[in-house]
Amino acid sequence: MLTHAASAAFARPNSNSVDDTPQTLLRLVNDALASDSADAFVASRGAEDGLRALVERSCELAFTENDLNARKTVHRVLHDLYGLHLSKPHPGLADNQYSVQLLRIRRMMETSWMKWELAHTGPVPRGIEPEAIGAAIKSLWKSHSGHNHAVFDFMKTDASRAQIIKYFTTDYALNMRFYDLIVLSLVGIDEDVRMEVANNFWDEMGQGNPARTHVQLYRDLLEYLQIEDAPERFVDALGWEGLSGYNLLLYFAFNRREYFRSIGALAITELSDPDQYAKLLAGCRRVGIGTDRPSVLDYYSEHVEVDALHGDGWIDNVIVPVLRRYPSEAQAVLEGAAMRLNSSKAYWDWQLAEMAKVAPTPKFALATAT
Numbered sequence: 001m002l003t004h005a006a007s008a009a010f011a012r013p014n015s016n017s018v019d020d021t022p023q024t025l026l027r028l029v030n031d032a033l034a035s036d037s038a039d040a041f042v043a044s045r046g047a048e049d050g051l052r053a054l055v056e057r058s059c060e061l062a063f064t065e066n067d068l069n070a071r072k073t074v075h076r077v078l079h080d081l082y083g084l085h086l087s088k089p090h091p092g093l094a095d096n097q098y099s100v101q102l103l104r105i106r107r108m109m110e111t112s113w114m115k116w117e118l119a120h121t122g123p124v125p126r127g128i129e130p131e132a133i134g135a136a137i138k139s140l141w142k143s144h145s146g147h148n149h150a151v152f153d154f155m156k157t158d159a160s161r162a163q164i165i166k167y168f169t170t171d172y173a174l175n176m177r178f179y180d181l182i183v184l185s186l187v188g189i190d191e192d193v194r195m196e197v198a199n200n201f202w203d204e205m206g207q208g209n210p211a212r213t214h215v216q217l218y219r220d221l222l223e224y225l226q227i228e229d230a231p232e233r234f235v236d237a238l239g240w241e242g243l244s245g246y247n248l249l250l251y252f253a254f255n256r257r258e259y260f261r262s263i264g265a266l267a268i269t270e271l272s273d274p275d276q277y278a279k280l281l282a283g284c285r286r287v288g289i290g291t292d293r294p295s296v297l298d299y300y301s302e303h304v305e306v307d308a309l310h311g312d313g314w315i316d317n318v319i320v321p322v323l324r325r326y327p328s329e330a331q332a333v334l335e336g337a338a339m340r341l342n343s344s345k346a347y348w349d350w351q352l353a354e355m356a357k358v359a360p361t362p363k364f365a366l367a368t369a370t
Contacts, residue, residue: 022058022073029077029105033084038099048101055105059112068240074109075243079235081106082250086180110251117248121338128330130323134315136330137267137337144338146345151352152276155283163355164283165225170351172234174246175218175299179204184253185262190325196317203306217299224296225289241350245343252336260329261336263319268340271311274304 028047032038042048061070084097096102128136141147155164182201189197206212222229235243249269252262277300284290290297323330 019057019061019067019070021054022061022067022070022077025054025058025105026073026077028054029080029102032099032102033080033096036095038096039101042101051101051105052108055108056112059109063112063116072240072243074113075240075247076235078106078109078113078247078251079243082247082254085254086177086250110255113247114251117339117342118335120342121335124331124334124338126331128334130320130327130330133319133323133330133333134312136334137264137315137319138271140334140337141268141271141341144341144345146341146348147272149276149345149348149352151348151355152279154352154355156279156286157283159283159287159355160358161287161289163358164280164287164289165227166355166358167280167351168221168225169227169234170238170242170354172218172222172231173238173242174249176215176231177246177250179213179215181249181253181266185266188256190322193318193321196313199313200310203302203310212298214299214302217302221296221299224293239350239354241343241346245340245347248339248343258336260322260326260332261339263314263322264333264336264338265340267311267314267319267333268337268344270314272344274311277301277304 032041035041058074061067062074081102084094087094125136182204186197204214219229252258252265281297281300284297319333
C-alpha cells in the first residue's frame, strides 16, 4: 500500500529534483490492481485530485523529455492495465477490469503515447486507392531503416548459442500473445474478410492439433533449451522498446477506433516474419540448436512457410476489401504499418544490444538470459 510519504508525491515534483513520479504511478496502479476495488482504493488514499497531474507528469517525462526510464515505466503500467482484459478466467481475477480510475489512467497515457507515435511515423502516402494499398505497404516496409535488420544477420552468421537463447527469452511476450491478437481482430469484422482472419486463427491453433498450436510450439522450444516458462520474469527483463511493441498491437486491438491502423500493423508483421525467421533458423542450426531434434524449431519454421502466404492474403483478403468500403482510411492503414515498423526497429536495436552483453561462452541459466 502507499505510505503517507509516497502519497505526498502526488503533487507535481520540483523540476530540479530527481523525478520519481512514474514509479509513484506504478506503485499506485499495482496497489489498485491488487485491491478488491481499484476505485475505492484510489478514493481511500485521497489520490483522485492528484491523479491527473501524476499521469500527465509521467507522460511528459516519457514522451516529451525523452526520459527512457520513465518511458519504460509508463509502458509497464499500460502492459499491466491491458492484462486486465486478457487474464485467464477464474474467480476474482479481473474485478477491476472496468475501474473508472484505471481506465482514466490508461486513456490519458494512450493519448500522450499516440501523439508521440504519430510524430515519429514520418510522412505516409495519401490518397492511395484500395488496389494500390499492397504496393504502398510493401514500399513503406522495404524503405524503412528496420528492413533487413542487423539482428537477424548477426544471429545467422555470428551469434553464439547463448546469444541466440537470449533472443528467445526477449521474444517471449508477444509470441505468446499473438493468438489473442488474432482472436480480437475477428470481433465485429465484415463477413467477406472473416475467412482470411479465421485461417490465421486456425494456423495459430495448429489446425486443430493441440500439440501444434503456436503457443505449444514455443513452449516446446523453451523446454528444449531448459528455459523456465516464467512470463513475469520475461516481461520484467524487457526495455521500453519491447513493452512498447507489445502494447502497440494490444492498443490497436482494444480500441475499435484504431481498427484500420491495426490491420496495417498486422500486415507488416505477416510480411516481415518469413525472411527474418529464415535467418534465425540458419543461426540456430549453425550453433547446434535443434540439430538433434529439429521439431523444436517448428514455431519459427512454420512462420517461414505460413506467413509467406499470410502476408499477401492479409492485404488482398482483408485490407483491400475493407478499403473498398472505406477508401478514406488508407492513410490510417499506412500509419499503423509505420508505427509497427518503428516499434519493431526499436525492439530489434535493443535486442542486438542485449545480445552483445552476453558473454561469448556463458554457462546458461535463466538469470543469465535475463
